[in-house]
Amino acid sequence: MPTPRHPDAPPTALDPADPAFARDPYPYYARLREQGPAARVPLANGTHAWFVTGYEQTRAVLADPRFSNVPPRGAGRPKSDSPAQRARACLARHMLNTDAPDHTRLRRLTTAAFAPRRVDTLRARIEELTDGLLRDVAERLAREGSADLVDAFAFPLPVLVIGEVLGVPEADRAALRDWTYRVGSPADALRPGAVDEAWTSLYAYFGELIAHKRRAPGPDLFSALTHDATEGGLDDGELLAMAFLLLFAGYETTMNLLASASLLLLTHPAELAAARRDPGRWPAVVEETLRHASPLEGTTWRHATQDVDLGDGTRIPAGSSVLAVLAAANRDPRHFPEPDAFRPGRYAHDATGRGPRAAPHVAFGHGPHFCVGSRLARLEAAVALPRLFAAFPGLRLTADAAELPYRPGLLVRGPRSVPVAA
Numbered sequence: 434m435p436t437p438r439h440p441d442a443p444p445t446a447l448d449p450a451d452p453a454f455a456r457d458p459y460p461y462y463a464r465l466r467e468q469g470p471a472a473r474v475p476l477a478n479g480t481h482a483w484f485v486t487g488y489e490q491t492r493a494v495l496a497d498p499r500f501s502n503v504p505p506r507g508a509g510r511p512k513s514d515s516p517a518q519r520a521r522a523c524l525a526r527h528m529l530n531t532d533a534p535d536h537t538r539l540r541r542l543t544t545a546a547f548a549p550r551r552v553d554t555l556r557a558r559i560e561e562l563t564d565g566l567l568r569d570v571a572e573r574l575a576r577e578g579s580a581d582l583v584d585a586f587a588f589p590l591p592v593l594v595i596g597e598v599l600g601v602p603e604a605d606r607a608a609l610r611d612w613t614y615r616v617g618s619p620a621d622a623l624r625p626g627a628v629d630e631a632w633t634s635l636y637a638y639f640g641e642l643i644a645h646k647r648r649a650p651g652p653d654l655f656s657a658l659t660h661d662a663t664e665g666g667l668d669d670g671e672l673l674a675m676a677f678l679l680l681f682a683g684y685e686t687t688m689n690l691l692a693s694a695s696l697l698l699l700t701h702p703a704e705l706a707a708a709r710r711d712p713g714r715w716p717a718v719v720e721e722t723l724r725h726a727s728p729l730e731g732t733t734w735r736h737a738t739q740d741v742d743l744g745d746g747t748r749i750p751a752g753s754s755v756l757a758v759l760a761a762a763n764r765d766p767r768h769f770p771e772p773d774a775f776r777p778g779r780y781a782h783d784a785t786g787r788g789p790r791a792a793p794h795v796a797f798g799h800g801p802h803f804c805v806g807s808r809l810a811r812l813e814a815a816v817a818l819p820r821l822f823a824a825f826p827g828l829r830l831t832a833d834a835a836e837l838p839y840r841p842g843l844l845v846r847g848p849r850s851v852p853v854a855a
């Protein structure tokens with residue numbers, strides 16, 4: 434029997450829905466890391482999982498084929514006996530839930546559709562979409578005296594951009610935004626049935642969209658994916674799962690990046706002033722936000738297909754559920770001095786043009802499942818943030834930053850609202 438290094442740690446079960454943990458999970462992860470780079474954690478639902486909090490070990494786990502992305506049979510897979518559940522089951526077929534060789538084929542096709550030159554052509558549209566939203570924010574501020582940056586800016590922008598990626602016609606964007614909002618909301622926050630209706634609508638809509646792209650491809654990235662016949666191309670089921678994956682992988686993460694960056698800049702006026710003085714600093718602001726406020730707190734679950742020795746006497750037994758906690762790895766003090774400080778300077782070029790001194794963060798993951806949309810996410814943030822702060826020179830937070838509610842759970846992390854006045 435392999436011996437876990439710290440079998441008793443930590444003593445209390447972790448409840449990811451606890452609002453205090455959601456707001457600031459970092460002290461918990463720091464304590465966990467002190468026990469070793471990976472620790473077995475009891476969860477409030479009665480199960481256990483291995484949390485990997487060390488930077489090097491996170492990278493090692495994410496690159497190691499002994500950790501599988503395929504969910505164990507039956508685990509978390511909804512039964513497909515209603516249209517809404519069928520839609521969710523379809524999402525479960527996406528490539529983040531696959532290993533090589535299936536993953537390799539899906540990945541190759543996606544990477545080709547997301548080639549840098551294709552992504553870069555979206556810049557002008559992202560600028561237009563940002564400016565349109567900022568006009569709405571200005572109207573709201575004039576009318577109501579305050580606005581929520583999550584509602585009016587950080588949520589709609591990534592959804593509109595995914596609309597571009599998927600080639601959703603302009604007239605359908607409002608519906609896409611509404612369905613996305615509903616499926617991303619906690620079930621008890623909306624009227625009964627609203628979330629299921631949204632799943633069903635998205636499923637039907639994506640089905641029609643794919644049929645349309647097959648008949649009449651457009652210049653969008655999704656059309657490229659629909660028509661790439663390499664290795665037999667993607668079948669309709671795979672395309673449907675891909676449409677869902679692009680939507681969900683792309684919107685909530687980027688929303689959290691925009692919301693967290695806005696909040697960090699509003700609470701670090703010297704850093705905001707530095708970026709306003711020197712526009713070349715914005716990419717460093719984006720990188721440091723990704724490190725400091727990792728929008729994906731943990732990766733998707735892996736499970737160990739055999740016993741794995743992570744070094745330092747830490748052995749993860751076969752069959753264990755494993756979570757690579759990106760948020761914790763990005764604050765590993767052995768790689769990031771003063772990890773809890775927000776310091777874009779660590780990712781800036783110095784006066785002599787020398788590159789960043791900090792280690793690369795793992796906010797976009799590592800290894801074969803490294804984020805396909807990283808270039809797009811960086812582009813969105815680098816376009817949208819300077820425009821936001823240029824449009825509203827007197828923007829200020831109207832709530833106590835330490836009191837803002839955060840999204841619960843171990844997967845995504847970001848403030849639920851960032852209330853501002855100008």
Ligand code: HEM
Pocket residue numbers: 495528529530540595598678679680682683684686687690727728729732733734759795796797798799801802803804805806807809810
């Ligand atoms: C700040 C924004 C984003 C962050 C922090 C982020 C982060 C990540 C991470 C950590 C993974 C790996 C997950 C794992 O290994 O379990 C991932 C995978 C993925 N991301 Fe992103 N992502 C972002 C934006 C986007 C966007 C805009 C898109 C596309 C429109 C996208 C598409 C994907 C896809 C398709 C995968 C699966 C890749 C695979 O399985 O090979 N992401 N992302």
